Amino acid sequence: MPLTLFLHSLFCKRNSILRLEMAEVVNMIDSEVFLAFTTYATIVTVKMMIMSPMTAYFRITRKAFGNPEDVARQAKNEEERKKMLRPDPDVERVRRCHQNDLENIVPFVLIGLLYSLTGPDLRTAVLHFRIFAGSRFCHTLAYVLALPQPSRGLSWMVGFGATLSMAYRVLSTVSYF
Amino acid sequence: MPLTLFLHSLFCKRNSILRLEMAEVVNMIDSEVFLAFTTYATIVTVKMMIMSPMTAYFRITRKAFGNPEDVARQAKNEEERKKMLRPDPDVERVRRCHQNDLENIVPFVLIGLLYSLTGPDLRTAVLHFRIFAGSRFCHTLAYVLALPQPSRGLSWMVGFGATLSMAYRVLSTVSYF
Amino acid sequence: MPLTLFLHSLFCKRNSILRLEMAEVVNMIDSEVFLAFTTYATIVTVKMMIMSPMTAYFRITRKAFGNPEDVARQAKNEEERKKMLRPDPDVERVRRCHQNDLENIVPFVLIGLLYSLTGPDLRTAVLHFRIFAGSRFCHTLAYVLALPQPSRGLSWMVGFGATLSMAYRVLSTVSYF
Numbered sequence: 001m002p003l004t005l006f007l008h009s010l011f012c013k014r015n016s017i018l019r020l021e022m023a024e025v026v027n028m029i030d031s032e033v034f035l036a037f038t039t040y041a042t043i044v045t046v047k048m049m050i051m052s053p054m055t056a057y058f059r060i061t062r063k064a065f066g067n068p069e070d071v072a073r074q075a076k077n078e079e080e081r082k083k084m085l086r087p088d089p090d091v092e093r094v095r096r097c098h099q100n101d102l103e104n105i106v107p108f109v110l111i112g113l114l115y116s117l118t119g120p121d122l123r124t125a126v127l128h129f130r131i132f133a134g135s136r137f138c139h140t141l142a143y144v145l146a147l148p149q150p151s152r153g154l155s156w157m158v159g160f161g162a163t164l165s166m167a168y169r170v171l172s173t174v175s176y177f
Numbered sequence: 178m179p180l181t182l183f184l185h186s187l188f189c190k191r192n193s194i195l196r197l198e199m200a201e202v203v204n205m206i207d208s209e210v211f212l213a214f215t216t217y218a219t220i221v222t223v224k225m226m227i228m229s230p231m232t233a234y235f236r237i238t239r240k241a242f243g244n245p246e247d248v249a250r251q252a253k254n255e256e257e258r259k260k261m262l263r264p265d266p267d268v269e270r271v272r273r274c275h276q277n278d279l280e281n282i283v284p285f286v287l288i289g290l291l292y293s294l295t296g297p298d299l300r301t302a303v304l305h306f307r308i309f310a311g312s313r314f315c316h317t318l319a320y321v322l323a324l325p326q327p328s329r330g331l332s333w334m335v336g337f338g339a340t341l342s343m344a345y346r347v348l349s350t351v352s353y354f
Numbered sequence: 355m356p357l358t359l360f361l362h363s364l365f366c367k368r369n370s371i372l373r374l375e376m377a378e379v380v381n382m383i384d385s386e387v388f389l390a391f392t393t394y395a396t397i398v399t400v401k402m403m404i405m406s407p408m409t410a411y412f413r414i415t416r417k418a419f420g421n422p423e424d425v426a427r428q429a430k431n432e433e434e435r436k437k438m439l440r441p442d443p444d445v446e447r448v449r450r451c452h453q454n455d456l457e458n459i460v461p462f463v464l465i466g467l468l469y470s471l472t473g474p475d476l477r478t479a480v481l482h483f484r485i486f487a488g489s490r491f492c493h494t495l496a497y498v499l500a501l502p503q504p505s506r507g508l509s510w511m512v513g514f515g516a517t518l519s520m521a522y523r524v525l526s527t528v529s530y531f
Contacts, residue, residue, distance in 0.1 A: 035530040038468045042524045045461050049521075052457055052514065066450060069500050096243060102279060102456060103229055107222050109464045110286045114215045146246050160229065167226075170219045176212040273420060279456060280406055284399050287463045291392045323423050337406065344403075347396045353389040 033125045037116040040129035041109045044136055048105045051098035054144075055091060064088030097143040100156070101136070108132055108163045115166040118173040128162050135159035210302045214293040217306035218286045221313055225282045228275035231321075232268060241265030274320040277333070278313070285309055285340045292343040295350040305339050312336035387479045391470040394483035395463045398490055402459045405452035408498075409445060418442030451497040454510070455490070462486055462517045469520040472527040482516050489513035 058064075063084050065071050075081035112132075116125065135158040142152035235241075240261050242248050252258035289309075293302065315332035318324070412418075417438050419425050429435035466486075470479065489512040496506035 032530065035528050038471070038524060038528045039530045042465060042468060042521050045464050046518070046521050049457075049461050049514065049517065052510075067447070067500070067506075069503050069506070072502060093244070098457065102460070103226075103275065106279070106283055106460055106464070107226050110222050110283070111219060113290075113467075114219060117215070146244070148249060149246050152244075152246070156229075160226065163226065164223070167219050167223050170215060174212050174215045176209065176216045270421070280403075280452065283456070283460055284403050287399050287460070288396060290467075291396060294392070323421070325426060326423050329421075329423070333406075337403065340403065341400070344396050344400050347392060351389050351392045353386065353393045 032122050033120060034116045036122070036126045036129055037112055040133050041112055044105050044133050045109060047136065047140070048098070048101040051094060051101060051140075055094045055098060058088070058091045058094050062088040062090055064091050093146065094144060097140055100139070100143070104139075104156070104159055104163070105136060108159070108166075111163055111167045111170060114170050114174075118170055120169060128166055132159050132162040135162065209299050210297060211293045213299070213303045213306055214289055217310050218289055221282050221310050222286060224313065224317070225275070225278040228271060228278060228317075232271045232275060235265070235268045235271050239265040239267055241268050270323065271321060274317055277316070277320070281316075281333070281336055281340070282313060285336070285343075288340055288344045288347065291347050291351075295347055297346060305343055309336050309339040312339065386476050387474060388470045390476070390480050390483055391466055394487050395466055398459050398487050399463060401490060401494070402452070402455040405448060405455060405494075409448045409452060412442070412445045412448050416442040416444055418445050447500065448498060451494055454493070454497070458493075458510070458513055458517070459490060462513070462520075465517055465521045465524060468524050468528075472524055474523060482520055486513050486516040489516065 059066075059070075063074075064086050065084050068081070068085065071081050071084040075084055112129065115128075135155045138155035139152060139159065141147070142155055236243075236247075240251075241263050242261050245258070245262065248258050248261040252261055289306065292305075312332045312335040316329060316336065319329035319332055413420075413424075417428075418440050419438050422435070422439065425435050425438040429438055466483070469482075489509045492509035493506060493513065495501070496509055
């Protein structure tokens with residue numbers, strides 16, 4: 001009996017115990033597509049997270065806070081305190097950009113994960129991921145720097161289309177109602 | 178040596194190399210449940226995404242925008258520009274609906290993914306997915322058309338309950354602290 | 355031929371059919387790390403979901419609603435109706451906390467899922483999950499009870515750092531552009 005087969009039977013035994021716990025077992029992860037997905041999904045998620053410290057930065061430099069306890073130390077009197085509890089155009093801009101990221105990047109990661117499991121062509125998949133990631137960086141630049149339209153609209157649309165295209169692929173490959 | 182076993186040993190070799198990279202290997206994906214999850218998760222995520230162009234549609238028809246650069250071309254003078262930078266009840270309604278989707282559909286997909294990996298009964302799983310998807314479509318209708326309560330409240334509650342039920346199943350099957 | 359091998363060849367056949375459908379097959383799920391991730395991810399996601407009924411509770415007790423149809427039954431006349439359609443400080447506080455959860459817990463689950471698949475050391479992984487979960491519970495307490503700063507800021511920062519640390523591990527293990 002070859003060694004690989006022996007290792008195999010060992011592995012199988014271990015598996016079959018786990019199967020009892022975890023029900024039936026199927027693997028459908030394509031290695032390279034999934035590695036590419038992992039890379040791009042992490043990059044865009046981190047990009048989305050960076051909006052949080054950016055909001056904090058604008059809140060501090062513009063002295064525009066959202067909670068009374070945030071200004072308790074900085075403000076000297078009650079009047080100054082109220083003055084610092086205001087919405088600021090720059091802060092609200094970054095927050096809208098963050099919200100748009102939540103509305104677009106989260107669906108990308110969720111659908112992209114399922115898309116990666118449907119075994120798409122590697123080049124097509126990576127193209128989708130690259131286009132999406134690129135479009136979101138453009139979107140953030142256009143939003144935060146308030147570039148003239150349609151720069152923001154177009155970059156949003158490209159990313160939206162990439163996610164929809166992946167969703168179409170998922171639903172046309174897997175339809176189990 | 179049968180062909181399947183030969184293929185197997187080949188497959189095993191390839192796997193064992195990957196194992197070195199990716200640590201230990203366990204599979205716990207139930208085929209049919211995961212296919213059903215993939216279908217419903219993609220549908221509700223796309224439904225959530227559609228709220229974005231719907232917001233854009235209401236913004237354009239109601240002429241109510243959020244950013245100065247969005248109205249730069251359309252508005253002729255400064256006064257008209259300021260007039261178009263206002264919150265509109267219909268736009269805000271769609272945005273609240275979108276926000277509610279984020280607060281409910283994202284947890285459904287995240288918990289549903291883990292739930293699918295715990296090997297639930299196929300019928301039970303599909304029932305959860307169907308109830309959730311149905312409740313969210315009802316919720317969106319009730320919200321956007323401003324149907325009288327408790328239509329919106331009830332449809333929200335049903336979807337919320339479906340997700341909680343899946344979370345309970347996950348935590349009662351898998352508890353590793 | 356041993357039974358395990360026979361079962362194996364059966365299993366392999368079933369797999370190879372699925373492979374045709376689902377493209378190439380690689381497994382990279384580390385059992386224990388993934389079980390731990392499943393547990394903590396579900397707990398923090400459920401914690402995030404609980405902000406929804408908490409918002410509803412504050413809306414009802416503070417009589418501060420967001421939609422005209424929500425107050426249609428409760429309010430007797432038009433004046434009272436308008437009075438109940440107002441933002442309330444406590445409601446807005448819970449909503450901001452919910453929004454912060456969306457901005458932090460969702461990235462944690464998305465990146466944590468990919469992180470669990472890179473085969474990290476079990477102790478390190480569980481430490482990340484515990485620190486994140488703990489920091490989010492502290493954050494919610496600090497936010498809802500309006501504890502003096504920097505309690506909220508620090509607890510946010512710890513959770514944010516845990517997620518970033520996992521993202522760093524993912525990108526340093528897997529980089530496929």
